[in-house]
Amino acid sequence: MDFQPTIQQDLLRKAVRQFAEDEIAPLVNEMEINDDTPLDLVRKMGDQGFMGVTIPAEYGGTGMGHLARMIMIEEVGRISAGMAMALQVMQMGAGMVIDSGSAAQKAKYFPSLAQGKILVAPAITESSGGSDLEGLSTRAVDEGEYYSLNGRKVFITNSHISELAVIIAKNEGGAKRDFSAFLIENGTEGFRRGRVERKIGFHGCITGELIMENCRIPKENLFGDKGRGLAVALKGINDYGRMGMVGIALGLMQASLEAAVKFARERVLYGKPISNLAPIQFKIAEIYADLESSRLLAYYAAWLIDQNKKSDTQVSSAKFFSAEAALQCTRKAMDIYGAYGCMKDYPLERYCRDAQLLVPADGTNDVMRIIAGRNLAMKR
Amino acid sequence: MQVAVCVKMVPAPEQWSQIAFRDDGSLQREGIELIINPVDRNALEEALKIRQALGGTVTVFSMGPPSCLERLREALAMGADRAFLLSDRNFAGADTLATSKVLAAGIRKEMPGFDLVLCGSASIDSGTAQVGPQLAAHLGVAHLTDAFSISVGEQNCFQVRTVASHGYFITKLRKPALISVTRQLNKPRIPTLFDIVASCNKEIIILSSADLNIPKSESGLEGSPTKVRELFFPPARRLARILEGSIEDRVEELLRQPGVAGVLK
Numbered sequence: 001m002d003f004q005p006t007i008q009q010d011l012l013r014k015a016v017r018q019f020a021e022d023e024i025a026p027l028v029n030e031m032e033i034n035d036d037t038p039l040d041l042v043r044k045m046g047d048q049g050f051m052g053v054t055i056p057a058e059y060g061g062t063g064m065g066h067l068a069r070m071i072m073i074e075e076v077g078r079i080s081a082g083m084a085m086a087l088q089v090m091q092m093g094a095g096m097v098i099d100s101g102s103a104a105q106k107a108k109y110f111p112s113l114a115q116g117k118i119l120v121a122p123a124i125t126e127s128s129g130g131s132d133l134e135g136l137s138t139r140a141v142d143e144g145e146y147y148s149l150n151g152r153k154v155f156i157t158n159s160h161i162s163e164l165a166v167i168i169a170k171n172e173g174g175a176k177r178d179f180s181a182f183l184i185e186n187g188t189e190g191f192r193r194g195r196v197e198r199k200i201g202f203h204g205c206i207t208g209e210l211i212m213e214n215c216r217i218p219k220e221n222l223f224g225d226k227g228r229g230l231a232v233a234l235k236g237i238n239d240y241g242r243m244g245m246v247g248i249a250l251g252l253m254q255a256s257l258e259a260a261v262k263f264a265r266e267r268v269l270y271g272k273p274i275s276n277l278a279p280i281q282f283k284i285a286e287i288y289a290d291l292e293s294s295r296l297l298a299y300y301a302a303w304l305i306d307q308n309k310k311s312d313t314q315v316s317s318a319k320f321f322s323a324e325a326a327l328q329c330t331r332k333a334m335d336i337y338g339a340y341g342c343m344k345d346y347p348l349e350r351y352c353r354d355a356q357l358l359v360p361a362d363g364t365n366d367v368m369r370i371i372a373g374r375n376l377a378m379k380r
Numbered sequence: 381m382q383v384a385v386c387v388k389m390v391p392a393p394e395q396w397s398q399i400a401f402r403d404d405g406s407l408q409r410e411g412i413e414l415i416i417n418p419v420d421r422n423a424l425e426e427a428l429k430i431r432q433a434l435g436g437t438v439t440v441f442s443m444g445p446p447s448c449l450e451r452l453r454e455a456l457a458m459g460a461d462r463a464f465l466l467s468d469r470n471f472a473g474a475d476t477l478a479t480s481k482v483l484a485a486g487i488r489k490e491m492p493g494f495d496l497v498l499c500g501s502a503s504i505d506s507g508t509a510q511v512g513p514q515l516a517a518h519l520g521v522a523h524l525t526d527a528f529s530i531s532v533g534e535q536n537c538f539q540v541r542t543v544a545s546h547g548y549f550i551t552k553l554r555k556p557a558l559i560s561v562t563r564q565l566n567k568p569r570i571p572t573l574f575d576i577v578a579s580c581n582k583e584i585i586i587l588s589s590a591d592l593n594i595p596k597s598e599s600g601l602e603g604s605p606t607k608v609r610e611l612f613f614p615p616a617r618r619l620a621r622i623l624e625g626s627i628e629d630r631v632e633e634l635l636r637q638p639g640v641a642g643v644l645k
């Protein structure tokens with residue numbers, strides 16, 4: 001077992017960290033206030049190759065893989081969880097087209113997708129409940145020459161800045177799990193953007209609605225095989241979506257650890273820095289232990305995906321474990337700051353708000369436990 | 381344009397508190413993470429810009445232990461074409477004279493037809509700012525220090541702006557030449573993912589004292605006339621003077637103080 005990162009991974013971490021500190025950090029305040037995605041920044045990330053980290057070279061990416069992606073999201077999340085969320089879903093969209101798109105679809109949208117010049121929003125969730133996939137009510141009707149879609153998708157990341165969406169819809173008249181996925185281009189008749197949500201965190205990352213009203217979708221825009229919609233969605237959610245949330249959790253914990261150590265060394269009480277106080281040291285040790293155990297599980301799960309091995313138990317476990325760890329770590333770091341932690345002048349309150357969003361996004365922690373628990377406990 | 385860039389690997393500032401001094405005045409820095417001396421990235425960036433504008437090659441030279449290899453990879457990821465690590469047990473403990481001799485030997489051997497050598501103005505660890513000028517002397521070329529702007533003019537000339545105490549100098553320099561640069565010169569690029577992947581296919585060549593034909597007596601500790609006698613923290617002396625009188629008097633008095641004009645510029 002070798003814990004030494006490869007030279008590539010090491011260079012990647014340094015480059016992304018520098019990019020995040022130089023290019024993202026100065027925009028965080030503005031993102032907190034305006035809650036808009038800075039498109040200039042998106043373009044710069046595209047130029048750096050961020051959206052193509054898992055995309056094979058022949059499609060315009062670098063094929064560095066999922067472990068590299070984990071490191072990248074972690075480093076972006078250390079500076080801005082919101083931007084890390086926007087980025088991870090951009091990568092998910094492009095990755096889904098590689099994994100499930102037809103040759104013609106790949107030829108049409110790459111290399112632009114790998115360069116972040118066009119963005120895809122994966123849209124599964126509806127107001128009927130994200131956990132209950134069979135309850136989705138968006139309907140696709142095969143009209144012979146085209147598909148007609150009706151429905152409303154909610155909580156869709158990058159909804160208002162993406163040029164494409166992958167929509168999961170129930171095949172009209174089909175069985176309970178008979179879903180298909182469709183690629184919809186912006187500007188398609190009957191397709192529009194709805195409201196933009198106002199979230200407590202992940203500011204700088206847009207979450208909103210996508211609405212289909214008698215939306216006519218050309219036949220060639222069926223995405224993956226007919227009836228395979230749920231499989232298409234779940235592969236994207238497992239390999240990219242959930243792992244992305246894990247990466248953001250790592251970034252938030254890393255940021256919390258650094259902030260906690262810095263403040264503990266600087267804050268003087270009773271004539272000495274509070275880093276001398278055992279309860280402060282305990283909290284810092286706990287943050288560290290949470291961070292490193294989440295990181296090990298995360299890297300292992302990412303490695304499994306890179307090896308094309310079954311990973312859903314590890315990915316689901318990493319998701320709920322790291323999300324809950326991040327909730328606790330951000331809180332502990334905030335506690336160490338005393339009243340300063342509750343002030344908007346310090347990033348601690350932002351970390352706490354961001355951490356809460358890790359719980360529902362890409363499958364709630366309860367659902368993560370169900371997946372891992374079922375895999376582990378039940379006979380297969 | 382054939383450009384050589386000298387890059388020194390220095391201990392990461394975050395870890396300076398872990399550096400210990402040995403009795404002989406040298407630094408105990410095993411296990412300390414190395415980074416590229418920050419201003420050397422500006423030198424490399426400038427070389428890459430020149431290559432972008434005029435074509436040619438960019439070659440990086442570094443003298444240091446094998447642990448510098450990984451950081452040299454970073455220079456390749458930024459876009460350098462080739463990298464040479466000048467590394468040998470005999471090179472250890474070098475002062476600026478021995479360092480610049482080894483660098484000169486490396487450049488002469490691998491890049492005899494160089495047009496320009498770029499160095500940082502000073503390292504952040506020992507910071508003598510002498511290696512650049514000494515290297516120019518060994519190579520027998522003209523040099524300028526502390527450049528904050530370089531343009532390549534006609535007739536094989538560089539037009540260079542260098543820092544001066546109350547302004548700047550503009551100097552024309554005929555090639556081949558050596559220029560040491562400041563951090564104001566440019567903003568070093570961050571390697572893209574494509575650059576990072578490509579850098580892993582580039583070769584880093586290690587040159588030993590035998591490759592460079594440098595006798596032991598002229599390199600490293602043996603070839604270093606500088607001996608560190610004592611290390612100490614200079615006492616920090618702050619000079620505070622309270623000016624009195626009316627605001628006008630005080631301002632006038634203030635402006636009469638040596639050095640103040642430059643500060644308030």
Ligand SMILES: Cc1cc2nc3c(=O)[nH]c(=O)nc-3n(C[C@H](O)[C@H](O)[C@H](O)COP(=O)(O)OP(=O)(O)OC[C@H]3O[C@@H](n4cnc5c(N)ncnc54)[C@H](O)[C@@H]3O)c2cc1C
Pocket residue numbers: 089121122123124125126127128129130131132154155156157158202207357360361362363364365366367370
């Ligand atoms: C920031 C953010 C970004 C998002 N981006 C996207 C996106 O890009 N695309 C997209 O399609 N969706 C997106 N979502 C939606 C997300 O996938 C859903 O929020 C998630 O699937 C949960 O659905 P829900 O919120 O409707 O909760 P519900 O499914 O309504 O769950 C309500 C509660 O019931 C619990 N529960 C559910 N099932 C069970 C069970 N079987 N046993 C026990 N308890 C259960 C849940 O854990 C939860 O506590 C995003 C969400 C967030 C917060």
Ligand SMILES: Cc1cc2nc3c(=O)[nH]c(=O)nc-3n(C[C@H](O)[C@H](O)[C@H](O)COP(=O)(O)OP(=O)(O)OC[C@H]3O[C@@H](n4cnc5c(N)ncnc54)[C@H](O)[C@@H]3O)c2cc1C
Pocket residue numbers: 386387388389405406407417419420441442443444474475476477479483498499500501502503505506507508509510511512606608611
């Ligand atoms: C505590 C201590 C005190 C010292 N005092 C002295 C002293 O008084 N006199 C003395 O001569 N030496 C001294 N040295 C040795 C000095 O650190 C070395 O000579 C060093 O290799 C080069 O000097 P510098 O770091 O000052 O480089 P600088 O001259 O400050 O560096 C300028 C530029 O030269 C280039 N460069 C420098 N070193 C290298 C390298 N190894 N490889 C590639 N490019 C390089 C870089 O472009 C750099 O930006 C001292 C060392 C220590 C540890």
